[in-house]
Amino acid sequence: MNFDLIKAVIELVQQFMEQNESEALYSNDLHGFMEWINSSYKNTSESADPSWIGKESGRSSDSIINTLLIRMGRYAKTYSRSIGNSAFSSQDDFIYLIGLKTMGEMTKMELIRHNVHEKSSGILIINRLIHHGWVGQTVSEKDKRTKRIRITGKGLTVLDENMDEIRKASNVVVGNLTHSEQMLLITILSKLDDFHDSFYHMNLDARDLLDTAYKKLN
Structure with a gap:
């Protein structure tokens, strides 16, 4: 047997x-x-390539993937505007709070890099969270020039009060994907994220960053 x-x-x-x-x-x-x-484990190797707008006229898969990723980000941003009855200025507010709750105390730059933001944009978000009393900051014992931030009790409360709406928005963004499709998407996006994360924070300007990424592919 x-x-x-x-x-x-x-x-x-x-x-x-x-x-x-x-x-x-x-x-x-x-x-x-x-x-x-049959739905979850069909033989994808026998499936035809998907069609997309402009494919017949030569639009590449690279182009449509970029466009679709941008569109997904805009959908997510739109849904997030309803969360918290305007308690949050943007989705970045609760994304930063979730990061601190999940990963614990960290430096400002660690949090900014985790969220793939430029320093100036990330500092504005962190300052806004500090202003609301949702995060606190202390001087690092290892480096007095560095400040470490943590989520406060007030931050945990506002996050908890709005978590149902956050989960609702996340669920809507995932849409009608099946469980197996979600797992496949996580695998693909994680692979992409690992690729870009490996060089994104090298303090390069946009042109040098693009050239570095292109050389890594070739």
């Missing part, structure tokens, strides 16, 4: 039940399980 195969099937059934419990896209029976298998 092939116990590895049995184990694999049991794990698939468990994954199906967990996903279907939250999304309820399929009937909770053998027929629904088979539909889920």
Whole structure:
């Protein structure tokens, strides 16, 4: 008896039940399980390349990917405007707070780099959070020239009060992607993020940064 195969099937059934419990896209029976298998594990190698606007006239996949990523960012920014009844000036406010809550105390530059912001933009956001009393700052014991910041009790409270709306906006941005599609997207975006993060914070101007990235690809 092939116990590895049995184990694999049991794990698939468990994954199906967990996903279907939250999304309820399929009937909770053998027929629904088979539909889920066909949808989630179809052979993508046999699938045709997707179509996109301008493909026939020579628009590259690089171009459409850039455009789609920009559009997704703008959708997310639009949805975030409703969060907190204007308590937050922008989505950056609660993104910075979530970063501090998740990762703990850090220097200003560590937080700014984590959020892929230019120094000037990041400092404005941090100063705004300090003004509201949502974060506090102390002088680093290792380097008196460096200030470390942390989320305050007031910051945790405002974040907790609006977390349902933040989760709602995040859920809407993900849209109608299935669980397996979400996992694939996380894998792809993480790979892209690792590539860019490896050289993004070299204190280069935009032109040198572009040239560095291009050389790394070639």
